[in-house]
Amino acid sequence: MSANIEERASVSVTNALRTEAPIIQNLMQLYTHDFSEFWGGTERGDLNAAGLFDPYPLDDYWSRPNWSALLIRCRGALAGFSLLNDATHSGLAANRNMGEFFVLRKHRGRGVAQFAAEAIFSLHPGRWEVAVTRKNMRARQFWRRSVLHSGRAANIQELDLQDAHWNGPVFRFDWS
Numbered sequence: 001m002s003a004n005i006e007e008r009a010s011v012s013v014t015n016a017l018r019t020e021a022p023i024i025q026n027l028m029q030l031y032t033h034d035f036s037e038f039w040g041g042t043e044r045g046d047l048n049a050a051g052l053f054d055p056y057p058l059d060d061y062w063s064r065p066n067w068s069a070l071l072i073r074c075r076g077a078l079a080g081f082s083l084l085n086d087a088t089h090s091g092l093a094a095n096r097n098m099g100e101f102f103v104l105r106k107h108r109g110r111g112v113a114q115f116a117a118e119a120i121f122s123l124h125p126g127r128w129e130v131a132v133t134r135k136n137m138r139a140r141q142f143w144r145r146s147v148l149h150s151g152r153a154a155n156i157q158e159l160d161l162q163d164a165h166w167n168g169p170v171f172r173f174d175w176s
Helices: 002-010 018-039 112-123 137-148
Strands: 011-015 068-074 077-085 096-103 126-131 153-162 167-175
Touching (some): 002 011, 011 112, 018 068, 018 077, 018 096, 096 112, 137 153, 137 167
Parallel strands (some): 096 126
Antiparallel strands (some): 068 077, 077 096
């Protein structure tokens, strides 16, 4: 139990400044690499001529209301990022959508991601949506566990979408 308390205390989530966009682009390379295992047999996730994944469009995260970029740290060191917006996959209204969420493998399985997710939800109480691609079973388990067992989420729904816009579960809940 004390390890979890220490780990929780060591995790911080801060708003990323526009000048920190290159940091998120660098972390996005690792995120896309992890994600590329789900794109086998497709052109999606191919490297460009420089040996990198194409840059992620980040400008809206500093210019649109209800959109933001966050950096996750563990013991002061970069551990991941999150991109929040209000563009839901379900088409239903929500205050915030977890657009992207990434924690370095080094920090997985130790509560860092859960503590970061709870901190992020707490920054913006209200109706949330988190969509998970169907092939990402680990993420599905993580979000199901994090939302259902948080003690802070209410009115929880798990939708199963399979249409032209999204293929996978979508978690919707109120965070107080």
